[in-house]
Amino acid sequence: MAGLRGPQSFWFRDQGKGRRPRLSRERIVAGAVELLDGEGVDGFSMRRLAARLRVGTMSLYSYVETREDVLDLALDAVMAEIAVDEDDSTPWRDALTGHLVQSRRVMRRHVWITALIGTRPMIGPTSLARSERFYAALARAGLSRPELNAAVSTLFAYVHGFVAAENVWRSRVTDADEEAELRREVKRHVAAHADRYPALARQAEVEDADSDGGFRRGLDIILDGIEARIDPGPG
Template identity: 60%
Template sequence: MDSVWFRDERRPRGPRLTRERIVEAAVALLDAEGVDGFSMRRLAARLGAGTMSLYEYVAAKEDLLDLALDTAIAEVESVADPEAPWRDVLTRQLASSRQVMLRHPWIPALVGTRPLLGPGSLARSERIFAALDRAGLEGPELTAAVSAASGYVHGFVAEELAWRSRFRDPAAEAALRDRAEELLRGRDGDYPALAKHFRAGEADFDAGFTLGLSIVLDGIEARLTRR
């Protein structure tokens, strides 16, 4: 896979455009149109420039996607204290990752398909790896722990974004949830566990995310305790 991060490119200097301004506009276009609506032509129109002029600053559309993705990921807050407890580091950084992805809902569509090798991405990954390394994890266990935690966040946010995009009317959402609970109550003989425990009406994404993340981190902590 080719990527802008693998090349050492000279940046042209122009009176009007800069790579930084182009990347800023790319993030704004992705926020507005998503990955499917992103094109060099639309980006050039947003900048009031010719499409071909953009290629003086980047070699391809994919370069802009990489640069925009890294710029967005750089917004993730992290714990600067190198001695902070690992659980504090992961909780704060992963919760911030969710908020950044909600602001930039195109991130989940790119994060699994582009190399996360920009300075913003690497800095955030370094802090999580360093925190778990200090805690005592190493090798495949450390990598698996990071994958489990980040995978939980990405999966939760992808589902949350899909739900939010489908249900913009709170009344319609509440009506659907009520119907789902009524259906389960009527089939408690077939699905007793769901009828007993599943509560479709509980739609607090913030509380659900926090509780789920704590369960994932409990698993990492149990692994550390056994070691």
């Protein structure tokens, strides 16, 4: 996986003691999240972070060793916005749906997450706690390796891919009227070439801008498939 080469991950290193009082790791992480929200990953640098915190750049290195350390900490921090369902009596589909709906909201709120997921190891304590509950819900449903791992990967890929595309679209098409007209143009174009694209002309709902409903329908299809693989046991 990209991002695992080079210096050892922040989460595997001894964090040490004795930090200077002017800064704290919490303040650095909060500033990093704000900077990432405003500038994205490409606009993030230790120099810009230091300027936001009104300290010298080298002051940051008393608390972290690398820029990647800060990215790991920021990524783990925003995962805390996904509430953990500790109730083992919650039906597995409800637990997963709640988790993934929240995940989408968090990735829409912090659009830089989709640029980091897949390049940074999700092994911070907050991320692992949420992964633990996610795996536990599928295990409770009756899945086990390797199907459980395949189900996790499929659900993760769906949410990540859906939101990544959604974020790119929303960054470029910001006016609702402009979007509606664009969708109408696409519909007219496809209809005009129905002999070439008959399935699209009959089935594609290009005017449907309900991304929330589309997300839930797609998620239900995947969960239906997972449910169909679960062995109901005797009777």
